[in-house]
Amino acid sequence: MNTKSAELVKLAEQKSPTRLTKSLESFAALREGHITNVRDRLVEYGLWAKALSEANSHIAVDDEEIAAATDAYEEVSNHLATNLSWPLESISIKPQGSVSTKTLIRSPNGSEKFDIDAVCKVDISHIEADNPTSFFESIGKALKDLEAQPKRRCWMIPFAGRRFYLEFTPSIPLNTISEQTLYSMAPRYSVSRYRETALAVVDMPTESWKTSNSEGMSKWVNDTSERRLIRSIAMEANTYDRAAASVAPVPDQAVDITDTLRVAIRLFKRHRDMCTRRGVIDAATKPISVIIVTLLTSCYEGLSDLNRSYEHPVELLDELATLMPHLVLKLGGKYRVDNPTVEGENFAEKWNDDGGERYKSFMAWASALSADLQTILSEKDPQAISKRVREVFGIPAPTDGGNGLTTIQPPAPRATPASRGLA
Template sequence: MTLTKSASLVLKAEQARPARITESLESFPPKSIAADSAAELLLAYSPWARALNEVNLHITVRPEEIAEAVEAYNEVAHLLVAKLHWPLEAISILPQGSASTKTLIRSPIGNQKFDIDAVCQVDISEIDASDPMGFFQSVGDALGELEAEAKKRCWNIPFPKKPFYLEFTPSVPLATVSAQTPSSIAPRYRAAQRYQATALAVADTPTEQWKTSNPEGITTWVDDTAKRRLIVELSMEAMAIDKRADVAPVPSQEVQIIDTLRVAIRLFKRHRDMCVRRGIIAADVKPISIIIVTLLTSCYEGLADLGRTYNHPVELLDELASLMSHLVLKLEGQYRVDNPTVDGENFAEKWNQDGGARYRAFVAWCNTLSADLKTILALTDPQEISKRAREVFGIPAPTIDDTGLSSIGYRTPPATRPGRGLA
């Protein structure tokens, strides 16, 4: 049988890891629980599930903040229409990155902004496809009154009175650009066949050329992978939490623990941020979110391709954490985390340009994550489990505000520069 790329990565990672994070889960479910007793199995895992779900709920971005992002999208769209005289129907502004994959999280610092990534797709007939930099700059000029700042491939819009800043990437459909300027895309950045329909061209300011991008493809990959059930059929309704209505165009960020891939991405991103707070890794070399998303989704996909199943989401979280650090490829001395939607793009490219600083930070974070999860999963008293989980993920003891979510009381550190959309 021919193995998929993700399945091969998982098999390699299983051979490389010394052991699972905690042997305590190897013997689950307890022998005293009948194999068909779903209720007892859920009960046995409930202290850990409840503690991790408490973290998951706390780091969820509030619905009213998502609603503000919707307003910001509309403001940007109408400004482009007014300044560039583009018809409104020629512009499509969509969430990308964490906002679109439902893995957006709150900062561990109470008043620090989070970033909302957005991509602006423009009808090719409205622009000169042979001039990517002219297109990029025209968008920036139109957003001047919003104090937009140019980044590598996007414009950062600070929105001073909002709880977020917007990373705004102008783009055009890749197929339309290719038809007019076939030599303008770097040959090593081609849209993967599976995701060609959603591929975009974005202006790459360092090269002053078009570059292939596919945020919708990434979202589709994560969505499709997350739907593959690795948990044996239990009475999962017992783990359900109330849902809130989605807020368009930014998806609702409510995620249940049974949605284990997204919960893993969110929890691990939060743990990474806490490792920066704890001084374990430096902020300028911390693993960027797209690398975490890619490694975890590849791992989940590989486990599904191999037909692996787990008794409970806690078991699967343990598995994902123990395998993650061993999924990074090193080929001809170069670290690789391949973009599944753009052939040739390496999300870990900077890891090969800094003397190994980013890779060492990644390993240090993974080791700390494993140690912290091992501590949590070795506990048996529900109160101790909850206490340790709150400490590890930066959730204060249960002081509940009027929104139903705890607020974090850390001292605010010096301001840091926002990321570059995928960070």
């Protein structure tokens, strides 16, 4: 399938031929080998997969914390309806970003708050919203009791004493605004995918409406994650079994990380945070999450469009890490990471105004990520694998209390309970 994502992946593969050749040769050898080769390879992958899966579980935010955060939506909605005298049915508040794609992670030190991104869609058939600045400021006034603080396109509500803060973006559905307002919006931003979820948000520095599609971005990530790139090696092994009954069957994988795109987003964001904490990259220039998410999802989508398949999620994780940095475009001397849902929006726009510092940080992080994954995959001993995964992703060492990763030995260990610090 000749899609934009497929073209990006093909370009990335041209820039990283060594890793691709190695992957293809490995897969060809596996297909042509004996059933014992399949079994040995899956056992080997299983050791890495268990450690990475436990790390993924450790950095995830608890469902109870997410539920507590979503309760805040109703509180905000009631404030708006009461203080602005708007009908409650005219206000719709939905999560966006990492919450809606199930890729929210806790901070490495465990004490920082995590942020919940939300969008407030207002039905303008009930209210007046022609002036973007007045619309934005009226929202802030209504949220004064919640100590809301203005940002470029949203209001940040700190929620003192809670484990989270809310970044709340006022908006109106793009398909409900007047032709005059639509005409006044920046013409270079147009909806390219998921048109039905597109919004008009307020860009305060320019005091104008701007096209946005956060829900479309979430739908894109969620839809792409449903596409499966992992081959059913166990099923193929059963075919070989019938021809070689004396060979032991392929073992069942105790840890399932087949939701590989979401696992990659979580683990790669955590690795970025650890690189910042360790001084590998500067916090001021670290790659923002939306760039990581866009590049990974584009890469995953492109691999799917090209009908690529992988023998195990661990191999796919390694491939994503290898190809991801090469999906960044440089056109006319400018770096580009395009928003797939809003044509003309460049998530890497700031990379072109800082003397290349953000790009350098991104490449330094991407290089460290690939190197760290290779050190994990070079380990064969279960205890060494667990130790290296803990070091790379900043997971506490196991104690008598059960914190950190368990040693990977049969029987398969339960996922370690997460600590309460969140990010």
